[in-house]
Amino acid sequence: MGQPGRRAGGTGRGSGGVGVTNETEQSTAGSSGGFSERQVELNGWPVRLTSYRVGNKFVCQADNVSPGACLARFSASTAEEAEAQAISKARHLLGKTKRRDV
């Protein structure tokens, strides 16, 4: 039984409908480490970059701060590579957002 329905029917990773892209390398999870957050601006929008390590994977997630929806998440063998990929994807998605006069 395990994880109900997660892997059946294509509902597994990256299917959140929020532009999440992921690369995962084989690793053995243990404790997490190196958790950090920082904000950058991409295409005029604030973006929070959350980085952490799980086993030998470095993960970086980019979200749009308000509301905090995940725009991109990558894992890679280095923190720099994961962050660069997440920034690239987030920048692409944010470039599609239109501001309107109120």
Place this chain on the structure above:
Amino acid sequence: MAQYAHPEVLVETEWLASHLHDGGIRIVEVDVDTGAYDLGHIPGALAWAWTTQLCDTVKRDILPKEQLEALLSKSGIAPDTTIILYGDSNNWFAAWALWQLKIYGHKDVRLLNGGRKKWLAEGRELTEEVPSYPATNYKAQEPDLSLRAFLPEVLEAVKKGGVSMIDVRSPQEFTGEILAPPGLPETCQRGGHIPGARNVPWGKACNDDGTFKSLEELKALYGAEGVDEKNPVISYCRIGERSSHTWFVLKYLLGLQNVTNYDGSWTEWGNLVGVPVERGAARAVSA
């Protein structure tokens, strides 16, 4: 935590870390980013995907009763199981799951205070192992629709007043500057907010570490926008999940009796023909 109206609806990371293998509890991760679980999760935790497992995938609706029963049965959950939900983005979608479980009458369901973020930040144990539990034959109660607001009630509230309408989207969504959160697809024809609504972005209820703010801070936050025990409260957002988080805060942490989640939210209201829409900043709070 003990100051909250219902402190029993929260567990702390430290407590959970020492009760991972207790019988009678089931830990479930519900993320905005449905792939996060696969990177590593709390030992023993299952995952539910909000996009496919916590909604009716044919018509727009919450999970039908039979499907909820099937999900809980497959998860090895019985009516007396303590369900501990957690997720990314300050438990955003974990609260969505909690709201639905309460609609279907599950008695003991709690949020991990701080969610996945706090667990990670504290360097706690993670696993990639997907657990397996013996299936049950879960029977849910009939839906308690007093927890849910539908369009006719919202229309009536706008017409007659006397209801605190809380829009928990970002200020840019509230004013109509943008039609969806930055980077996400636009899902409405018009921008703005329901007339008379106040804007309290959902994340303001949380501290930087993902935990909920104190009772006094929450009282001040919502009280400043006219929320009190005197009037019913309806929370809404874009598709009803951010507002389920605020619904949780108002109902269980502040203890308001009459609070509902309008899950039709702006994707319903902002696409309707002929309903009133306000743009720009909120009106001043009336005395």
